[in-house]
Structure formats: structure tokens, C-alpha cells
Amino acid sequence: GPKERHIGEAGLDLEVRNARNTVRSVKRFIGMHSEADAVAHERDFITCGIDSDDTESINFAVQYNDAYQTFRPEQILAMMLTQLKGIAVSNLPSVARPSCVLSCPAYYTQNQKQALLNACDIADIQCLGLLNETTAAAVDYGIFKIKEFPDDTTKPGAYVCFLDIGHTATTASIVSFYASEMKVIATCFDENLGCRNIDNLLLHHFRDAILKKHRIDVFENKKARIRLTQACQKVKTTLSANPVTSLSLECLMEDIDVHFPSFKREELEELIQEFAEKYEMLCQRIAQQFVNIAGEDISSLPVELIGGGSRIPIVKKITQNVFGSAPRTTLNATETISKGCAIHAAMLSPSYRVRDYKISDVAVYPAKIGYFSPIAPPAAANQRQLYPFLPNDINKIINIIKPGDVLPKALDISFERDENFDVFTFYDHSGDGVLNRSRVLPNQLLLNHSTVTNVGGDASAIENVISRHNKVKLRFKVSLVGSIDIASAQVITEYDRYDATEAMQTDENSEDAPPQEKKTKKERKTSQALIERHTIKDGMTADMVIQAKALEKDMCAQDALVQRTAEARNSLETCFYEYRYKIVDRDGELHKFTPPESVTKFDSMCAEASAWLESEEGEDANLEAVMSRLAPMQAIVSGAVARMRNFESLPISMTEFEAKLNAYRAEQS
Structure with a gap:
């Protein structure tokens, strides 16, 4: 009813009858700015309204509780997590507050990953961590085959390539396996290449055929469009196992029955030629990375296909042509990522005992930090254009992460400072990087803005100080999925001061002695600085989450x-x-x-x-x-x-x- 939410399969069953109030493709809108160019592209795949709030974030507009209401993507995701939490609690009554590990696409930025954590907080679920989707599949693959992998981590491991052909994106990762460890050594993706591209091509093909045959346009009716989309998905699935199929819909629109008795696999493959070319380019990119890193022949690399598109014949054919061997499908194509997350959650949870198994990933986006340096030259002329969120006085920018860096990692950076100062962490947007500029606006590149305080300390507490030298050491921690944070700030102060004890002894022993040169003494003191984290504009504030x-x-x-x-x-x-x-x-x-x-x-x-x-x-x-x-x-x-x-x-x-x-x-x- 209008006062009730239908989530998951219950909502899918009602999509045709209640299209205007059905929200889908939430994963694509997480962290997206309302002014991003990609919004127009994503509108073609949803049936509800889209609005924006004061933070210029995407909001879904629906009728709920007899009123027009808007919900952020984080709130919609939280509703789904709440549904899953209810299922978990009903099967495990002793667990009051379930914990989880969420998977995320490799192309997600840090702000999008923070949005996932906000969704868990809204749903009152403890999120133990995040895991990239192909990394989660690799965990499910590797932890049960430890006897097949070498023990010595200093030597090359057993390489496996994972290709995830998902609904909206395709990701490829190469993983090196050992008996007690797995290392992701390369990852590449196409965030706009997925099975829905095939569905959309079929949809437009049959729309044109229906328009030509019956003189009706199904795009003018949301219900008819959804029904035709579902029929196209069935055609795609059927042609994965059969050479020919048919499409039939009763009373599709204006009481007209639609029937196409024959649609062959060859017609489908000709129709999706552009999809096939893009997929082949992605396979060639990951294959070239393997050759560059491992220096081995590509035909020796096993390939595991997962995702909804792993059963499509042309996908298997292209994969075999590029890698020189038939791809394998030993993993459950639709559940392996969830299983990998569950295994990783058990590793992180104190309630379970799991064998020691180390996981490392690679960074996909370059990141920098910016701050004011009194000895550095003024900022470059184009800095304001590249990074509009940086203040004008920020004149020092250094790299802290580059693509391919092993994660997680810790990085110590020292600053010569006597006063409080600001540090900005942001993605590098200056070159031809992998950031999708149609989805990520320049203002969304900012990851953290922190002020380091209590740098000077209490100098008056130390007597006879001649000079003082301050060094502030910041420890940056980068998580397994590439999220960056300042973990600690330490102030190391070196003092040059008079040796007051020796001077006092000299005065007591010889009052009439000639004056002597005062001796100095070096001392070192360590203290903790404070880190004040500022709320960045992109994303939900703490009050909004509450x-x-x-x-x-x-x-x-x-x-x-x-x-x-x-x-x-x-x-x-x-x-x-x-x-x-x-x-x-x-x-x-x-x-x-x-x-x-x-x-x-x-x-x-x-x-x-x-x-x-x-x-x-x-x-x-x-x-x-x-x-x-x-x-x-x-x-x-x-x-x-x-x-x-x-x-x-x-x-x-x-x-x-x-x-x-x-x-x-x-x-x-």
C-alpha cells in the first residue's frame, strides 16, 4: 500500500504496476552529484523521479505515506540493508546487531565508499570493512585452495585473472595466490560496460520493430517499457543456452499482442558488436598488464568468469581469443562476491576463528596532499582551475598514492611547523587518469580537510631555551579499498638550552672566578598534536546521518x-x-x-x-x-x-x- 515499503523481490514483483515509485540502480547513484553529466545517461534506466537537495546530491522522488518524499541513495541502500538485517536476525536470534563486510566496485571513489558506510550506520549495522568486488571473489576462490598454492611469498605465486561481467560494469583483476596470502597485482574496469548495455540494445531493437509493425511506441508507456525490458532480458538469457528463441507479450500496449517467433543468437551478436569490441579492449588491457608485471606468457593465465554476463557465448569466445585458453566458471557467478565478503567478515569478527589469511589490493586512483609551505614558491596559475576546493595560499602539493601501490599501506610525512596548519587530501585530476570526469566533478575530488593543532606546545614550561626546532610527523593510513585518513600526528621538538645545573654548581664553588662561556644542552621532546577533521561538502554530515x-x-x-x-x-x-x-x-x-x-x-x-x-x-x-x-x-x-x-x-x-x-x-x- 501507499504507507508500506516493498523491498527486494517484493518490490521487483510490483515494479510493473508501480513504476513511478520503484527505485533501482542505487549503486550507480551513490555519491553522484546532481550536475554530473552521467545523470542524464542513468535516467534512461530508472522509472522514478530524480531531484536534488541543498548539498546538490541525487535524491529519488516517490510517493510514500500519502505524500511526495525524497530519499538519498544512501537511505535507499539502508532500506535494503535493513531488510537483510531482518533476515539475518530471524535466522540468528542470538545476534542483536549483525555485522557485515560490504563489497564495492573498484571504480568507487572514497566519497562513494563513505556513503556505503553511512548507509550501514543508518541501517544500524556494524560495517567491519569494505572489499572490492573482484577481491571478494578472489577470497572465495583462494581460501579453499591453499594446498594448491606455494608457501614462499618472496617468489611468484599462482596467478589467476577474475573477470566480473556485471549488470552495469565490468571489472578485471589479476591475483597472485599463496598458501597464506593473496595479492591483487592489477585491476582495470569499464564502469559503463555491463549486461544492461545488451538489454538496452535489445530493447531499442524490438521497440523499433514494434513501432514499424504495430505503429506504437512502447517508450511512451512506462509499464509497457518495463515489460518489454523484462522480455529482452529473458531473450538474452535464453540465447546463452539456445541458438534461437522467441519474444511474446500479450496486451503490451493499447490491447495489442506482440509476437516475434524467431530471434537468433547470430542476430544478437551482430546487434551487440559495440559491446563486444569494448569488452575485448578491456581483456587486452588486463592481459597487457599481466605481461608487464609477471613477464609470463598470457596463455598460462587461468581466467575465472563471474557475474551475470559470464554465460554469454560471445563473452566466452572473446575471452578465449584474448587469453589463449578457455575461461573457467568454477565459482558461483552470482554468489561468489557475497561469499567472499562473508569470509572476510569472519576474519575481522572476534566471534569467529578463521585461519590467518592476508589480503592485499592495489590502488586505482592517484592521490595527493596539499598544504602551505613558507619556503615553497606560489601556487601554479592553473591550480585553481584543477582543484577549486583548495585555498589560494596552498602552494605545496605532493603525491602520496599512485596507481598500482600495494594496499593497505601507511605513510609518514614530516612538516617543519611551529603553528597550526591545514592539510588537504584529494585525487589527482591533472593528467589523463582513470577518474571518470562525467561522474566525478572537480569539487568531488576533495577527500579530507584536516587542521593539525597543538603544534607549538607549551614553550614556557622549559627554562633557559636558546632555540627550538619543531617537526610534525603525520601518519597517513590507506585502507584495503584505498580510503585515506590521517591516523596520528606527532610533534617532535628539539631544544637548545643552557645547562642550568652546571651553571649553578659553578656559582656555588667560586664566586670570584672569571666568567665562563655557558654550555648548551640539546633535548628532545615528543608530544601528540590534535587532528581536527572538517566536514567536506560532498556527502552526508553526521547530523544528516542521525x-x-x-x-x-x-x-x-x-x-x-x-x-x-x-x-x-x-x-x-x-x-x-x-x-x-x-x-x-x-x-x-x-x-x-x-x-x-x-x-x-x-x-x-x-x-x-x-x-x-x-x-x-x-x-x-x-x-x-x-x-x-x-x-x-x-x-x-x-x-x-x-x-x-x-x-x-x-x-x-x-x-x-x-x-x-x-x-x-x-x-x-
Whole structure:
């Protein structure tokens, strides 16, 4: 109903009937700016409205709770996580707050990964970590085959290439396996190449065919477009196992039946030639990276296909042509990423014991830090254009991550500072990098803005100071998925001061002695600086997450209330549809077990309840109103059923009593 959410399969079943209020492709909109060029492309794949908020983030506009409301992608994802949490809790009642590891595409930026963590927070789920999708599949592959891999990590391991042909993107990773460790050594992707490209090409093909044959345009009707899209997906799936198939839809639009008796695999492969060329280019890129890194022949590299497109014949054919060997499908194409995340969650959780297994990944995006240096020249003229979020006084920029760096990693950088200073962390946008500029705007390149305080310390606490030299050491930590943060800030202060103890002894021993040159002493002091993290514009603030979490809790309570109300209505209907005859009719099995006054009363209550449920008041009734009519009817039904069961069990009880009585008499005699 309008006051209830249908999530997952329940929502998919209602998509055709409620297209305007169905939200899908959430993963594509996470962290996307409303002004990004990619928004126009993504609009073709959704049926609900799109809006933007004060932070210029994408919002989905739907009718909910009898009102027009907007939800951020993080909130929609949190709804799905809440649904999964309910399934987990129902199967594991002892777990009050489930924990998880979420997978994310390799092309996600740090802000998008933070949005995933915000979604977990909104859903009240403890997120133990994030894992790239192909890395998760590699965990599922490698941890169960440790006996097949070498032990010595200083030598080349067993290489395997994982190709994930997903719904919206395709990712390729090469992983080196050892008995106790796995290392991702290369990753490349095409974030706009997926199975939905094939679905979309089929959709436009059959749209043109229907327009030519029946003079109707299915794109003018959302319901018809969704039905045709689902039929095209079925055509794609069927042609993966059969050389020919058909497409039939009854009453697609304007009471017109659509039927295409024959569509061959050759026609499909000709139609998706552009998709095939892009996929081949991606395979060649990852193959070349393997040759450059490992220095081995590409034909020696096993290839595992996963994802929804792994069964498409042309995908298998191209993969075999590029790598020189037939690809394998030993992993569960649709579940392996989830299994890898579950295994990694068990590794990170204190509740489970899992064998030691080290996981390392590679960075895909270059990152830099910027700060003000008093000895550096002024900033370059084009800096403001490249990085509009940096203040004008930032004149020193250095690299901290480059593509291919091993993750996780820690990096120490020292600064000569006597006063508090700002540090900006951001993605490098200056060259021809892999960042998709149609999805990531320049303002979204900023990852962190921190102010390092308490740098100077309390100099007055140390006496006889001649000079002081401050060095601030910042430790940057980069997570397994490339998220960057300042973990600690340490101030190392070196002092040159007079040796007051020696000077005092000289004064006491010889008051008339000639003055001597004062001796200096070097001292070193270490203290902790403070890190003040500023909220960046892109993404949800802490207050927004708290508000969204409270809203999600309220919506869950309303969903439960709607569900209980529906169950109460069903019970009320059962009373007058099933029990009215049994109690009121003289031949009913419960009639003789119901007092006459209760029979008359139950009959009138059934008639009233039936009319009330069909009325406008009954359709919008709340749980309290339904229960006020259901409770007295259930009391009559339960009383009659109890009396009938007692009556039916009486002969059995009497037989048992007589048997015991006879046995007792026999013992006494």
C-alpha cells in the first residue's frame, strides 16, 4: 500500500504496476552529484523521479505515506540493508546487531565508499570493512585452495585473472595466490560496460520493430517499457543456452499482442558488436598488464568468469581469443562476491576463528596532499582551475598514492611547523587518469580537510631555551579499498638550552672566578598534536546521518504496523468467511458447541464486519479499529473450538480412564 515499503523481490514483483515509485540502480547513484553529466545517461534506466537537495546530491522522488518524499541513495541502500538485517536476525536470534563486510566496485571513489558506510550506520549495522568486488571473489576462490598454492611469498605465486561481467560494469583483476596470502597485482574496469548495455540494445531493437509493425511506441508507456525490458532480458538469457528463441507479450500496449517467433543468437551478436569490441579492449588491457608485471606468457593465465554476463557465448569466445585458453566458471557467478565478503567478515569478527589469511589490493586512483609551505614558491596559475576546493595560499602539493601501490599501506610525512596548519587530501585530476570526469566533478575530488593543532606546545614550561626546532610527523593510513585518513600526528621538538645545573654548581664553588662561556644542552621532546577533521561538502554530515537513522527506524515501525494490520484484517475475514458457516448454520461443526446467544451475536458481528471492511472507513482503518472487531469474534471462535476439542477427546479419555481403573481393580484383587 501507499504507507508500506516493498523491498527486494517484493518490490521487483510490483515494479510493473508501480513504476513511478520503484527505485533501482542505487549503486550507480551513490555519491553522484546532481550536475554530473552521467545523470542524464542513468535516467534512461530508472522509472522514478530524480531531484536534488541543498548539498546538490541525487535524491529519488516517490510517493510514500500519502505524500511526495525524497530519499538519498544512501537511505535507499539502508532500506535494503535493513531488510537483510531482518533476515539475518530471524535466522540468528542470538545476534542483536549483525555485522557485515560490504563489497564495492573498484571504480568507487572514497566519497562513494563513505556513503556505503553511512548507509550501514543508518541501517544500524556494524560495517567491519569494505572489499572490492573482484577481491571478494578472489577470497572465495583462494581460501579453499591453499594446498594448491606455494608457501614462499618472496617468489611468484599462482596467478589467476577474475573477470566480473556485471549488470552495469565490468571489472578485471589479476591475483597472485599463496598458501597464506593473496595479492591483487592489477585491476582495470569499464564502469559503463555491463549486461544492461545488451538489454538496452535489445530493447531499442524490438521497440523499433514494434513501432514499424504495430505503429506504437512502447517508450511512451512506462509499464509497457518495463515489460518489454523484462522480455529482452529473458531473450538474452535464453540465447546463452539456445541458438534461437522467441519474444511474446500479450496486451503490451493499447490491447495489442506482440509476437516475434524467431530471434537468433547470430542476430544478437551482430546487434551487440559495440559491446563486444569494448569488452575485448578491456581483456587486452588486463592481459597487457599481466605481461608487464609477471613477464609470463598470457596463455598460462587461468581466467575465472563471474557475474551475470559470464554465460554469454560471445563473452566466452572473446575471452578465449584474448587469453589463449578457455575461461573457467568454477565459482558461483552470482554468489561468489557475497561469499567472499562473508569470509572476510569472519576474519575481522572476534566471534569467529578463521585461519590467518592476508589480503592485499592495489590502488586505482592517484592521490595527493596539499598544504602551505613558507619556503615553497606560489601556487601554479592553473591550480585553481584543477582543484577549486583548495585555498589560494596552498602552494605545496605532493603525491602520496599512485596507481598500482600495494594496499593497505601507511605513510609518514614530516612538516617543519611551529603553528597550526591545514592539510588537504584529494585525487589527482591533472593528467589523463582513470577518474571518470562525467561522474566525478572537480569539487568531488576533495577527500579530507584536516587542521593539525597543538603544534607549538607549551614553550614556557622549559627554562633557559636558546632555540627550538619543531617537526610534525603525520601518519597517513590507506585502507584495503584505498580510503585515506590521517591516523596520528606527532610533534617532535628539539631544544637548545643552557645547562642550568652546571651553571649553578659553578656559582656555588667560586664566586670570584672569571666568567665562563655557558654550555648548551640539546633535548628532545615528543608530544601528540590534535587532528581536527572538517566536514567536506560532498556527502552526508553526521547530523544528516542521525536524522536518516531516526527516519529509518520510524519507517520500520510503520512497516511492522502495516503488516500487523494486514494480518488482523486477514484474520477478521477468516472469521466471517470460514467460521460463520461453522457456527451459525445448524449443520456447522461448531454450532452445537456455541451457546445460542453467542450464535446470534456472532452472526450479527460477521455481517457488520463484512460491510465495514468493504466501506471507505474499513479500507483505511488502523490496527486498533480492526482489533476492536476481531477480538470479540475470536473469543467466540476459540471458545467453540476448545469445547469441540474437549468433546472429541472425551471418549479417548474415558477409554484411558477405564483401562487404568480395570488395571487397578486387577491389582487389588
